[in-house]
Amino acid sequence: MDKIPLEVLREILSRLDSRHDGRLAPYATVCRAFQFLIEARTFAKIKIDHSAESMKRFEAAFASKRRRCLLRTLTFTIHLPDRYNWSVRQLRPEHDRRYTIAVNELFAQLHKWTNLWDHSANLKPFNLSISPMPVRFVAINPTDVKVNKHPNFPSVTCVDKIKNTCQQLYPRVISTILKAQPSIKHLSWKIDTITSLPDTTRLNIRASTASVLSVGDFSSLEVLQLHHMDPVPFDQDPPKYINSHGKDRLSLALNQILKLPNLKELDLRGAFTLSPEIFNINEGDDVVSNSLQNIRLDLSRMTPAGEWYFTSNRGSGRQHPKSATLDPFLVALARAIVRMPALKLFSCLFPGAAFLRYYAPGTREPCRAAESTFVFSTLEFSRWVMHFEMTARCKDGRPLLSDWNLPPELVEVLKGADHRIFLMRGCLGVGSTSEEL
CATH class of the missing domain: 1.20.1280 (Monooxygenase)
Structure with a gap:
């Protein structure tokens, strides 16, 4: 046979x-x-946990170099103490200890494969997914100093994609893990803050996230997927994230990420509170990025300075663009996008208020229902669909956005780069208008 x-x-x-x-x-x-x-x-997709028996079976199954080459995805589950068996004060240090030990032991196991990947150009690295269970109770805090017991995890060269499914993993731990994987190409990272957290904790998590993105070595990174939710309590004013110089560190850190030499995709999902500083460009720069092909931004309607990009208008909720804050953001966005020659697709979502989407020439992407009102006779041109949503209309039938228009500078920048702009106002089923600018 x-x-x-x-x-x-x-x-x-x-x-x-x-x-x-x-x-x-x-x-x-x-x-x-x-x-x-x-x-x-x-042996292409393997799931293991941190039990001694599971780790021993994993080591035995992949003792052969031939089998190690077959692995494509490794899912590693870390079972943490259940909340019903621990008080809040006892729970967090124990989670920190177990998580750190588990990751260290896994990396020590994978470190043994290093020579195989370092000396063979034909081998393909595999994907690693780390899944603490139960997910929602993990909260690693650097003040517990548990990660310092293993300040440097063993180096791992056989992984090029890492996914973390824990939304409460403290950002500095991500930095510690990445130090062991300097050649990582795909990073998927979930970190959410919840309204029940104290303001100081939410500020510290955001500052730590900005610090990791600013100082981490992401030179090999090709895909960055971040999931972050930063909800605003209904009974409180928006938090202020700017420093004493009026700057938002997270927006500035993401601006550095946009300029990475090998980055092809940036995917920010959830609700990011960002300022126009994310699109900062130096005067005279012809190019922001030669590599970026896809960008997705899910943004909050509030600004890092504690203001709003959208305001209420005749009881319609925060859907009416606020020129003082939104216009500078849109102009900065346009000035950066036209300096990304490899860009194929860009989308920016302000949930319930606005949806902006850019298609490069020849890009064929499924359109939302709102975009179907435009019939493109050809796809061989750069085009924007800018949809500003509504839930009601004025008594005389005019859209509620009739007194606001796209900033003239944005239109000038995009048209100067041969981008066509299709503007839609209103919600389907309620009434809408559309026009090409």
Whole structure:
């Protein structure tokens, strides 16, 4: 059977009971070709936890260099104490200790594979996902000094994508993990703040996030996905995140990220509170980034200075653009986007208020229902769809946005770069207007 083409063997395996890859294991002894095909499936996606038994099985299963080359995705679950067995004061230090030990032991295991990846250009690194359980109770705090027991995790070169599913992992721990993976290309990181947290804690988490993004070595990074929720309590004024110089450190840090030499995709999901400083460009610079292809921004309607990008208008909620704050943001955005020659797709969402989307020439992306009102005769031009949403209209039928227009400087910048602009005002089903500027 070793002489049968692999395509034929794959077809034979597809007819077997393959709903679970483990059931194919007995067929691996039929011939070497079967063994290769079955192990390529069986060892491609592996899930382990931090128990001694699971770690021992993982080490035994991948003792062979041949099998290590088959691994594509490793999901590592860290089981933490349940909240019902620990008081709040006891819970956090124990989580810190167990999480740090678990990650250190996994990296020590993967460090043994280093020479294999360092000396073979044909091997592909795999994806690593770290999943603390239960997720919602993990909160690593640097003041507990638990991570300092292992200030430097063993280096890992066989991973090029890392995903963290814990929304309460303190940012400085991410920095510690990344020091062991200097060549990381894809980082997915979730960190949320909740309204029940004290203001000082929320400010510290934001400052720590900015610090990690500012000083971390992301020179090899190609994809950065951040998920961050920063809700504003209904019974409080918006928090102020600017420093004594009136600057927002997180916006400035993300501005540095935009200019990374190898970054192809920046995906900010959730609700980021950012200022126009994210799009800062130096006067005279012809290019912001030669590599960026896709950008997605999910933004809060508040500014880091404690103001709003949108205000209420005739009881419609915060949907009416506030020129003093929104116009500078839109102009800075436009000036940066036209200096990204590789950009294919850009989207910016202010939930319930505005949705901005850019398509590069030749880009074919599914449109939202609101965008279907525009029929593009050709896709060979740069185009913007700018949709400002409404929930009501004035008594005379005019849109509530009739007294606000896109900033003239934004229109001038985009048209000067041969970008076409399609402006929509209103909500489908309630009434809307659309025009090409």
